[in-house]
Amino acid sequence: MKQFDYVRPASVAEAVAAAAQPGAVYLAAGTNLLDLMKGDVTRPDRLVDITHLDGLDGIEHLADGSVRIGALVSNADLAHDADFARSFPAVAEALLSGASAQLRNAATVGGNLLQRTRCAYFYDTASRCNKREAGSGCDARGGENRTHAVLGWSESCIATHPSDFCVPLVALDAVVEIEGRGGRREIALEELHRLPGDAPQRESALEPGDLIVAVRLPKAAREFASHARYLKVRERTSYAFAMVSAAAALRIENGKIAEARLALGGVAAKPWRARAAEDVLKGVAPTADAFQEAAWRALTDAKPSGDNAFKIELARRIVVRALTLAAAGTPARLPALPASPFASTSGAIHA
Amino acid sequence: MNHSISLTVNGARRDFVLDDPRVTLLDLLRERLHLTGTKKGCDRGQCGACTVLVDGKRINSCLALAISHDGADILTIEGLARGDQLHPVQAAFIAHDGFQCGFCTPGQIMSAIGMMQEAQAGNDPERIRECMSGNLCRCGAYAGIVDAVLEAQGQMDETNQRRSA
Numbered sequence: 001m002k003q004f005d006y007v008r009p010a011s012v013a014e015a016v017a018a019a020a021q022p023g024a025v026y027l028a029a030g031t032n033l034l035d036l037m038k039g040d041v042t043r044p045d046r047l048v049d050i051t052h053l054d055g056l057d058g059i060e061h062l063a064d065g066s067v068r069i070g071a072l073v074s075n076a077d078l079a080h081d082a083d084f085a086r087s088f089p090a091v092a093e094a095l096l097s098g099a100s101a102q103l104r105n106a107a108t109v110g111g112n113l114l115q116r117t118r119c120a121y122f123y124d125t126a127s128r129c130n131k132r133e134a135g136s137g138c139d140a141r142g143g144e145n146r147t148h149a150v151l152g153w154s155e156s157c158i159a160t161h162p163s164d165f166c167v168p169l170v171a172l173d174a175v176v177e178i179e180g181r182g183g184r185r186e187i188a189l190e191e192l193h194r195l196p197g198d199a200p201q202r203e204s205a206l207e208p209g210d211l212i213v214a215v216r217l218p219k220a221a222r223e224f225a226s227h228a229r230y231l232k233v234r235e236r237t238s239y240a241f242a243m244v245s246a247a248a249a250l251r252i253e254n255g256k257i258a259e260a261r262l263a264l265g266g267v268a269a270k271p272w273r274a275r276a277a278e279d280v281l282k283g284v285a286p287t288a289d290a291f292q293e294a295a296w297r298a299l300t301d302a303k304p305s306g307d308n309a310f311k312i313e314l315a316r317r318i319v320v321r322a323l324t325l326a327a328a329g330t331p332a333r334l335p336a337l338p339a340s341p342f343a344s345t346s347g348a349i350h351a
Numbered sequence: 352m353n354h355s356i357s358l359t360v361n362g363a364r365r366d367f368v369l370d371d372p373r374v375t376l377l378d379l380l381r382e383r384l385h386l387t388g389t390k391k392g393c394d395r396g397q398c399g400a401c402t403v404l405v406d407g408k409r410i411n412s413c414l415a416l417a418i419s420h421d422g423a424d425i426l427t428i429e430g431l432a433r434g435d436q437l438h439p440v441q442a443a444f445i446a447h448d449g450f451q452c453g454f455c456t457p458g459q460i461m462s463a464i465g466m467m468q469e470a471q472a473g474n475d476p477e478r479i480r481e482c483m484s485g486n487l488c489r490c491g492a493y494a495g496i497v498d499a500v501l502e503a504q505g506q507m508d509e510t511n512q513r514r515s516a
Binding site: 001003004005006027029030031034035038039047049051052076080099100101102103105106237238239336337338 | 352354371372373375394395396399402408409410411414415416418419421462465466469471475477478480481482483484485486
């Protein structure tokens, strides 16, 4: 690991100033950053430790009905907050389907959003990677790429964003609060992550020094609580990143879908909101045919980036199954295996 | 530049001067305090052998910078037994053969204690397996580990019932 300077700012303003310097990065729990630093994948000159800052670790219920999650709230504390899990069950299920209990206890909300891809070529410093070293090339493109992107990828980069948490968040119109050199601003989570284009080294809309201080879910996101699920296919039952995942949330009135929300994980460099699928579900009965149509719409633009054509059909089936589970209703208690298609309470095996 | 930090480790306050901020909590425990019960397996957060409790919560000490945990309360495997009296989870691991080579065992035990405090799994074997998935055992002693956790959980439930009765 490369030598670095350690800075512990006393305020958010000090943190922003310290992190705006070239070569500086924020340190929260470090569960992803330290792993990357140990592998020399990331070589920061300065770590700005924000874990001792006050006021960033609360879950607040605001007067307008929204909920504001501090950037330093741990993944576990958020998932196990009874009020939060009741209001946003798909978010809790996604959180609990990610990583291990130890990592969830440490990893933060802000860190989860900004975690890096798990593309093996990004991690292997002997490989060419445009994300790690701009302009060096992409060895994933002609390499082992069955897990890589099928939506939004470019010839420069076919990596996926690995977060589970972000998938239901983007479906529920989450907003990210950012403190930067120009003061406080906020953007939709959907605008936070960038598709690779010809600059995959630029992964987010954040500028130097920008600090995510909170994530907010609007009041309207609560209205899906009784029909919201997250479903995640992975190569082992637990403690694995998504091959493909989907968050599905329905607002059902008089037997019809008044509003649908759908997002996919593991398919692109960002959590993928499937608005065309949402549109086709509006006003129709929650039937298998409607869900099939939605699945086709969601993957219309998908194309393989390598040996991963199977992910497109897999994603369609995950969409149908997630919508089917959401329509059946949020279970009173999360299944023993959160988001798993093999969970005993996950519904029919064959969607 | 030197950095001074203090930790409470197994109930005792310890002060350190770090001449390098790169020291992980795991390396501090093993190299500076010679508490080698906490194991370095993968050193990348994948195996769980380095699991300790920090402020009552289980984490991977290999992915934690010591300097960032200034002021924290740390519990390691060495802090469990009272003299010759083993912690109930330690005793249950012996009773149920919850190990073979033993390398992952300190991490398994610390993780099990952390899990029982989290109170999410109860006595459901499927939930216990899921909640312990961050601890790998290459000998494959998982069946014994789950049995040990079930027994320890049962003992804890009984104790709690007696206390509340």
